[in-house]
Amino acid sequence: MQEVDKTTLPLEVSKVIFGEDEIQEAVKRIGEQITQDYAGQKVLLVTVLKGAFIFMADLVRAIKGDVEIDFMAVSSYGDGSKSSGVVRIIKDLNASVEGRHVIIVEDILDSGLTLTYLLRNLKSRKPLSIEVATLLFKEGKQQANIRCKYIGLMCPDEFVVGYGLDYNESYRNLPYIGALDASAYEQ
Ligand code: IMP
Ligand code: MG
Numbered sequence: 001m002q003e004v005d006k007t008t009l010p011l012e013v014s015k016v017i018f019g020e021d022e023i024q025e026a027v028k029r030i031g032e033q034i035t036q037d038y039a040g041q042k043v044l045l046v047t048v049l050k051g052a053f054i055f056m057a058d059l060v061r062a063i064k065g066d067v068e069i070d071f072m073a074v075s076s077y078g079d080g081s082k083s084s085g086v087v088r089i090i091k092d093l094n095a096s097v098e099g100r101h102v103i104i105v106e107d108i109l110d111s112g113l114t115l116t117y118l119l120r121n122l123k124s125r126k127p128l129s130i131e132v133a134t135l136l137f138k139e140g141k142q143q144a145n146i147r148c149k150y151i152g153l154m155c156p157d158e159f160v161v162g163y164g165l166d167y168n169e170s171y172r173n174l175p176y177i178g179a180l181d182a183s184a185y186e187q
Contacts, residue, residue, distance in 0.1 A: 031062020051107030
């Protein structure tokens with residue numbers, strides 16, 4: 001674990017889980033894998049807003065080749081720190097995915113409920129292929145059996161924030177990923 005000056009942590013962030021260097025190494029590795037796997041082919045990265053926006057911005061620059069990006073926003077009903085599995089599309093893709101190689105770019109795979117919904121939805125639009133790239137994979141949590149081809153980092157089962165991930169819309173701007181102190185959300 002990378003050392004971060006504790007005095008600069010927001011009060012509610014109890015510890016740093018992944019430092020900036022560790023995150024960048026993981027992003028670079030996924031970028032190289034995607035570059036190899038899709039050599040000579042155009043790939044469409046579908047980013048799930050808002051949590052994956054920073055990961056996407058770094059990932060797209062780590063891929064060498066022909067890449068397009070598009071955005072989707074979904075909301076899963078539930079409280080601030082748990083997903084309910086009932087998903088609503090807030091913003092749909094601009095372009096059609098039919099006949100294209102698609103990679104869904106996610107911030108974190110927790111229960112997998114959001115992604116299960118998204119995969120089913122996008123598969124019905126007849127892409128040529130569809131894969132998932134997630135920066136974080138929460139250990140021991142996947143309820144749904146999701147085949148996730150690209151995984152950045154295995155994440156302990158804690159509520160994490162930073163590098164795009166939020167708690168009630170805050171902390172997205174932290175350059176590292178940290179654990180949110182349970183007292184900040186268990187009340
Ligand atoms: P899932 O449906 O439980 O897999 O979670 C879906 C979404 O919930 C993720 O894409 C995140 O946006 C959010 N989420 C899940 N776990 C965390 C966390 O530890 N910190 C911040 N957001 C999370
Ligand atoms: Mg989110």
